[in-house]
Amino acid sequence: MLLITEIILRGMYLTSLFFIVFWLLLYLSYRSNIKKQNKKVRNPSSYPKVTVVIPAYNEETSIVGSVESVLELNYPKDNVEIIIVDDGSSDNTSKRANDVIKRNPNRNIQLIKQKNKGKAHALNNAMKASKGELFVCLDADSYVDKDTLRKMVHMYQTEPDLAAIVPAMKVRNPRTLIQKIQRAEYINSLLLIRLMSYMNCLYVTPGPFSLYKLDVLKKLGGFDETNLTEDQEIAYRMQESHYRIKHCPSAFVYTNSPDTIKGLYHQRNRWFSGSVQNIIKYRRLIFNREYGDFGLFQLPLNVSAFLLAFGIVAFFINFSIVPFFKELKNLYLVGFDITPYLKDFFKFNMNILDFNISFQFIIAIIFLAAIIVILIAHRNSEAAVFKYGWIYIIPYLIFYYIFLSFIAVIVVVEMLIGRRKEW
Template sequence: MQYKFVDYVFLFCIMSIWILLLYNGLLTYFGYKYSVELSKYPLEVIKNMNRFPKISILIPAHNEELVIGKTVLSILKLDYPKDKMEVIVINDNSSDGTGRILKEIQDNNKDRDIKVITTNKENGGKGKSNALNLGYNLSKGEFIVIYDADNTPEPISLRILAYTIDNNKDYGAVIGKFRTRNKRKNILTKFINIEGLSFQWMAQGGRWKIFNLCTIPGTNFILRRSIIEQIGGWDTEAIAEDTEISIRIYQLGSKICFMPLAVTWEQEPETMKIWFKQRTRWVKGNVYVLWKYLKKPKEIIGKKIAVDIYYYFGVYFLFLISLIASDIIFILGLFTSIKVSVSGVFVIIWLLSYVMFVLQVNIALSIEKGEANRENFFLVLLSYFTYCQMWFLVTIKGVYAYIQDKVLGKKATWYKTERFE
């Protein structure tokens, strides 16, 4: 009878953690199967495609002078007919040299359709969603493609996105894969590189293979214009506008396809301060989406998108609470007389969960050429105790920030991720 409550809490925590681990294991298996299928994909068909729909590329930019030039120039080099592609940069209330750099690019590429929307404090500076709506209203393309201001897509990537969505009428959107272009900078960017690759093959590849379901990542994706018209544009209250618009696309009965052959390279945070700020914004934005749809259960019950809603709830609440509670019980067992009766089994359970984590991430890395190496293997071993643990603080801060904004009635604004040379 002694400390029975602690035993029940501990068992609940272990069950919650293992449910998520097993789910991710399932996603990893099917993500790997999907990668094998794609290795046989006939790229010659895309290289020789004969229909080129009009594409509008939107690039939201707020104080991006360090990266915007490289991004726009790489987009101008995309292997796609010039007359079928318009580039629209939303220079959203920038106070640096972003506008000057864009003007130089326009002057040096007068044969290209490059438009720059410059906003001020009155009509801009209200977040990425607002900037995207401004760009969309000016666009003319049959399809809309989004790139973040720090992206350098591979030349063939636009063809792959356009071909995939144009030849599958039930696809409302197609997303590509993002890679870390500054992964060699320091140990933080190496961790981020591992995180990004494992996320895409576990959470995106696996879910697409099992459920025909995945979530727009915020960059390197294509949308049907008709889809945006039906949903009325981006939700200007949403910080995680990518997750929010994904749900509304699924509510229309359309699919979002994961096509990782379309690759873009992006710059990731190089300092903990910037990483923490960016990830906190992600959590805060996803909590907004989670709450928006959990309070409207009729809109998700019986629909595939409910898988994602419950997954976010599990990660940001159930999983987090279970990890914190199990850590507290572990510390109490070290320094007090409070101990769980299954303490002998605890070490075995913990070791198994650790092995499961390492196995899943390394399988995901094995899919990417050059990533399954000795250095990354040891970084995965280390990340469980370091990088992954930092997500506790990020999640707590993100949930707190969301609640704080709700209480104070704050509106969405640009959450700037600082760039590097």
């Protein structure tokens, strides 16, 4: 039993180490491209018509801000069509949307109301009404930077074979610890997204301001209304059909992130459930040479992330929860009298030989690499590392991925027992 645990543990170390080393190597090999791309921000040669769709369900507090951020885009006003889809909200979302429409009579904004049928249905509905060459989705809790559309359209014109362009998503005004941790996570993800983009391995076109070529979307049959993460599913479908998705690193979009653990849990539970759903749906692509890096590297990585989550949870239970209960039992055995132990509490008796160097060395290497990744990632997304202090970095590095691993394990268990989920 002990030997099996050790093998699993060492396997986890080796896998984590491999992925970190791989990403760092990839970063080094694309460093010059990244530097060039950071400098190069030009205007598009022409301005094709763009439809920005804002699906909203009970978003009365944020819908106005989202629409206004689109209205303020540095893009010819006549070439931006805005479609707000109220997905059967029970609050004042429609009223707020109508207020914005009235305040901007010269702008092309329309409101579509539908029964509550989910975001994918809302997007498909808007697709039918869309007159643009390009189709952009903006979640109603997200806000787009003025130059984002211009930058994305420029990229689209320089690389016309692109089917979708993914923006650089950041957390908007992080206030709570949970939000600051997510800010760090998003910033790190941006580096990975950029590297995945170089490898043609993007497997999600996030809700906040991903841009699609409308005819490709139509050819693919629109968004899957049965999927929990339609933004991931459409990306998988594009990859399956060998379409190209690229990341535009200087195109920023800001999104509201959950500010409580409960909110974060629900969001990630849905994301991870969608991931499992898509991994299962597109399993034939895994280890399929026809799909190059996407089939042989990215999809196995997505699968191993769930396996790693199981390992992390087992590791956490074995090294934290079990010892905690053991100590509790020990205290019970001595009638919770801790006085004899207190006199040794401040005795620092360190023996260098006590360090389990083979494990600690690898853990140290992984942590060191993680810190390097954090620093590079912040530079990559033009974000200051300590803008919101540094305390949150500690729970981010130590506890956050344990928390996410627990969610991933719960998701897999829920799916195995057949618990049904809805958007």
